[in-house]
Amino acid sequence: MTSLALQRALQPPWRTFSWSSFTLALPTLQSLWELLPPIVLAVPKKKVSHSRKAMRSAHKGLKDKLNIVHCPGCGQPKLAHHACRSCYDSIISQLRRDSKREQQS
Numbered sequence: 001m002t003s004l005a006l007q008r009a010l011q012p013p014w015r016t017f018s019w020s021s022f023t024l025a026l027p028t029l030q031s032l033w034e035l036l037p038p039i040v041l042a043v044p045k046k047k048v049s050h051s052r053k054a055m056r057s058a059h060k061g062l063k064d065k066l067n068i069v070h071c072p073g074c075g076q077p078k079l080a081h082h083a084c085r086s087c088y089d090s091i092i093s094q095l096r097r098d099s100k101r102e103q104q105s
Helices: 003-010 050-056 085-104
Strands: 014-018 023-027 068-070 077-079
Antiparallel strands (some): 068 077
């Protein structure tokens, strides 16, 4: 090893700057990789065109509902294993009327 390389190897990994009453210790950086993590440097090389972006998200379209059945109570269409909207509204309104009657009496 040369004397310059030996001096650098024995040097602490930080440099201290001191003024009369102020001391500042700064780390020395061997390269840019120590300053920035590799994830920060991951950027696209070129702009993604509208066509490529649309092709990438082409499979995300809406799909038809296959689980539509008729409500046995009122006959309106509803999703399977869900409450019918009109039947639900009538049940809720009836419960509210009953609770008002109980509060009044």
